[in-house]
Amino acid sequence: MSEKKTKRRDFLFTATYAVGAVGAAAVVWPMIDQMNPDASVKALASTEVDISSMDPGKTITVLWRGKPVFIRRRTQQEIAEAKAVNLKDLKHPEKDEDRAKNPEWLVMLGVCTHLGCVPLDQKGDYNGWFCPCHGSHYDISGRIRKGPAPTNMEIPEYKFVNTNTIKIG
Amino acid sequence: MSDHEYTPKSKFGKWFNDRLPLLTLASHLTDYPTPKNLNYWWTFGGILTFCLITQIVTGLVLAMHYIAHADMAFDSVEHIMRNVNYGWLIRYIHANGASMFFLAVYIHIFRSLFYGSYKSPREIIWIIGIIIYLLMMAAAFLGYVLPWGQMSFWGATVITNLFSAIPLVGEGIVTWLWGGYSVDNPTLTRFFTLHYLIPFLILGLVVLHIWALHVPGNNNPVGIDIKKPSKDTVPFHPYIVIKDGFALLMFMIVFAFFVFYTPNILGHADNYIEANPLVTPAHIVPEWYLLPFYAILRSVPDKLLGVVAMLSAILILAALPWLDTSKIRSAVFRPLYRQFYWILVADVLILGYVGAMPAEGLYLLVARVATAYYFLHFLVVLPILGYKEKTLPVPLSITEPVLGGSPNLALAKNKENFKD
Numbered sequence: 001m002s003e004k005k006t007k008r009r010d011f012l013f014t015a016t017y018a019v020g021a022v023g024a025a026a027v028v029w030p031m032i033d034q035m036n037p038d039a040s041v042k043a044l045a046s047t048e049v050d051i052s053s054m055d056p057g058k059t060i061t062v063l064w065r066g067k068p069v070f071i072r073r074r075t076q077q078e079i080a081e082a083k084a085v086n087l088k089d090l091k092h093p094e095k096d097e098d099r100a101k102n103p104e105w106l107v108m109l110g111v112c113t114h115l116g117c118v119p120l121d122q123k124g125d126y127n128g129w130f131c132p133c134h135g136s137h138y139d140i141s142g143r144i145r146k147g148p149a150p151t152n153m154e155i156p157e158y159k160f161v162n163t164n165t166i167k168i169g
Numbered sequence: 170m171s172d173h174e175y176t177p178k179s180k181f182g183k184w185f186n187d188r189l190p191l192l193t194l195a196s197h198l199t200d201y202p203t204p205k206n207l208n209y210w211w212t213f214g215g216i217l218t219f220c221l222i223t224q225i226v227t228g229l230v231l232a233m234h235y236i237a238h239a240d241m242a243f244d245s246v247e248h249i250m251r252n253v254n255y256g257w258l259i260r261y262i263h264a265n266g267a268s269m270f271f272l273a274v275y276i277h278i279f280r281s282l283f284y285g286s287y288k289s290p291r292e293i294i295w296i297i298g299i300i301i302y303l304l305m306m307a308a309a310f311l312g313y314v315l316p317w318g319q320m321s322f323w324g325a326t327v328i329t330n331l332f333s334a335i336p337l338v339g340e341g342i343v344t345w346l347w348g349g350y351s352v353d354n355p356t357l358t359r360f361f362t363l364h365y366l367i368p369f370l371i372l373g374l375v376v377l378h379i380w381a382l383h384v385p386g387n388n389n390p391v392g393i394d395i396k397k398p399s400k401d402t403v404p405f406h407p408y409i410v411i412k413d414g415f416a417l418l419m420f421m422i423v424f425a426f427f428v429f430y431t432p433n434i435l436g437h438a439d440n441y442i443e444a445n446p447l448v449t450p451a452h453i454v455p456e457w458y459l460l461p462f463y464a465i466l467r468s469v470p471d472k473l474l475g476v477v478a479m480l481s482a483i484l485i486l487a488a489l490p491w492l493d494t495s496k497i498r499s500a501v502f503r504p505l506y507r508q509f510y511w512i513l514v515a516d517v518l519i520l521g522y523v524g525a526m527p528a529e530g531l532y533l534l535v536a537r538v539a540t541a542y543y544f545l546h547f548l549v550v551l552p553i554l555g556y557k558e559k560t561l562p563v564p565l566s567i568t569e570p571v572l573g574g575s576p577n578l579a580l581a582k583n584k585e586n587f588k589d
Contacts, residue, residue: 032345035359041349061447066351068447114472116330117323118449133327133453134467135528150472 046169048161051105059121061110064168068110068118069156070129071166074140079103081127082141092151096141099155107158107166108142114149129153197383202402203409204389206567210280211387212416213273214379219417220270221375225368227263228312235315237361239354242317243443261432267309268435269424271458274302278486283510285498286388292490294381299487301374304367306459306483311364317357318440319450325352325360327453331466334476351446391567392499401567454525461517464524465543468536478540485547492547494555502561506554513546 047064049071054060059072074082082096083103100106110129112119117133124130124137126145131138136147143152158168175196177183186192234253236245249256278298281287287295314325329346333339348355386397395401403409427435435457439450455463465482469475485492500507516539523536 035348035355036345037347037349038355041353041355063447066349066353066446114330115327116333117327117453118447120449132449132451133323148467148470148472148475 046167049166049168050164051166052164056104061118062168064156069168070106070108070110070121070142070153072106072121074100074104074106078127078140082139085139085141085143089145091144094141094143094152099141099143099152102160105166106140106142107155107168109154109156111153112136112149113144113151113153114147119153199404199406201383201405202386202398203405204387204395204567205401205403205408206389206391207387207409207412208390209412209416210276210283211389212413213277213280215413216273216417216420217270217277218375219420220266220273221368221371223266224263224270225372227259227266228365228368230259231263232365235361237315237358239317239357239444242315242357246316258428261428265424265427265432265435267312268427268456268458269420270305271309273420274305275458278302279514282513283500284388284390285392285493285495285500287490288493288498289490290385291382291388294378295490296487297374297378297381299483301371301378302486303483304371304374308364308367308371309456309458311360311367313440313456314357314360315364316440317444319442319444319448320437320440320453322352322444322446323449323453324455325356329356331476331479334473336473353446388498389567390499390501391564392497392501393563393566395567452527457521457525460522460524461520462524464520464536465540467524467528468533468540482540482543485544489547489551493551494553495551495558495560496555497560497563499563502563503554503558504561505558509546509550509554513543516542516546 044065047062047069049060049062051060051071051073054071054073056073056075057078059070061068061070063069079096082100085096087093087095096103099108110118112131112133114131114134114136117131119129119131119136119138121129124146126137126139128140128142128145129138130136131147131149134148136149137145138149138153139145141152142155144150156168158166161167175186175193177186177192182192231249234245234249234256236242246260249260251257253259281295281298310324310328314321329343329352332342332346335342344350346356347353348359386395389395398404437454454460462479462482466475466479469478495503495506497503500510519535520539520543523532523539526532528536
């Protein structure tokens with residue numbers, strides 16, 4: 001046992017440091033959080049897209065939250081090709097059924113998962129998309145097949161409002 | 170540092186200096202003993218100071234006309250180019266000034282590598298220099314985003330996405346950096362603020378860099394410790410001031426050539442197309458001064474490891490004073506190191522070249538070999554070389570080989586005795 005007793009002064013020091021630390025954190029956090037997306041950015045959360053004029057084999061690009069979304073009406077041949085892929089060959093294994101609820105319509109974020117470029121349509125070694133920035137190849141289901149991207153292109157939340165309209169977000 | 174007492178001559182000067190010793194500082198700076206054999210590779214410190222001041226002054230003026238808003242930034246830059254009096258000149262000086270700044274800093278860094286200026290007792294000068302270099306890259310990147318052209322937008326997208334490689338928190342950090350779900354107006358306004366801030370941070374670090382330099386004094390081409398002041402030194406003013414001034418004039422000719430004859434040669438035509446978040450340019454390339462690191466990033470086929478490799482390539486420089494185990498500073502007396510030095514220079518140039526080319530086929534292979542060699546140089550060659558290399562005899566003083574004609578140690582010692 002040490003003879004040193006906790007003095008009134010020690011208590012005051014500790015209490016002061018503790019209050020100071022909490023106070024500093026309370027001031028620093030608003031300074032950090034102000035950089036996060038603000039209310040006006042968050043408000044633009046969903047977009048409705050008219051798809052009535054799209055023929056099979058056509059891709060359109062729409063802007064959602066400042067990012068491009070690819071909507072492709074796939075041909076029967078492309079659907080068959082996407083389904084035929086062996087999951088063992090994939091870097092990020094996902095079934096085509098899980099990516100396109102309605103197999104005719106592929107709706108995905110047109111953002112390369114490597115460093116965020118917009119891949120080019122109908123390019124690359126797998127008949128899907130090709131990112132010109134650092135050479136990632138995606139298949140017709142938007143799955144990464146070759147190149148530095150770590151994962152498949154993301155599927156945003158979306159639903160068919162009616163047969164002619166998709167709501168993203 | 171020369172510690173001689175300085176007393177101002179005038180009564181007012183003395184009164185002032187007792188209260189704020191600015192005159193003592195000025196006297197230290199003018200009398201500062203400098204090795205008398207400094208060659209022109211040593212003039213780039215002064216040139217870099219000039220570059221920093223140029224960027225700050227032209228940047229200040231540009232900020233008076235530029236509008237940091239996603240809808241107006243691109244047009245405001247064109248407004249500067251077409252309507253503002255001499256706006257074209259000021260913007261071209263600022264844009265090419267960034268390239269000139271990097272040109273000078275690369276020469277400055279490679280001079281240090283050749284003459285071993287990073288070695289004891291100058292490690293802190295070196296590390297402050299690396300921090301300045303990192304801040305320069307940050308400032309250059311942020312500034313490149315401001316015109317809001319296609320390269321601005323996609324460069325910003327690619328570089329900020331580097332942070333998404335961090336496990337778990339990466340995506341959150343990127344959203345935080347953007348202030349949204351993509352690079353957009355909030356990103357532009359904060360980039361403008363930070364671009365304005367960083368040069369002043371650099372200015373502060375430059376003061377520390379020079380302060381730390383003035384403690385041991387300059388290294389020199391022979392790389393030996395010298396007595397200060399002595400017959401091996403000359404006062405900074407007028408000797409070094411004149412030499413630096415002459416070199417600066419030569420540098421300004423090159424600078425002016427770019428500004429007046431080929432102001433866009435170092436930029437990309439794509440940046441004269443306004444930013445479009447739906448279309449990525451077919452070929453995204455950073456500015457030339459970042460190409461070697463870009464090549465390293467692309468040569469690794471894994472996202473996280475690519476980012477780690479790129480950052481390590483820069484940060485490894487900070488560890489250089491401890492990775493280089495040789496006691497001899499100057500490459501003049503290190504015949505093997507001298508060869509590896511030039512291989513490294515070639516390696517970095519090759520990385521820069523393949524960084525500008527598409528990442529495929531032979532270019533990718535070359536980039537991988539060059540990346541591997543880059544790390545090999547610092548992590549394997551330098552540590553081993555310090556133990557294995559047979560170095561040449563080092564002279565005792567700067568004056569000795571000139572007056573005595575022989576760098577031979579025994580002879581030099583004899584002569585030293587003879588003279589005294």
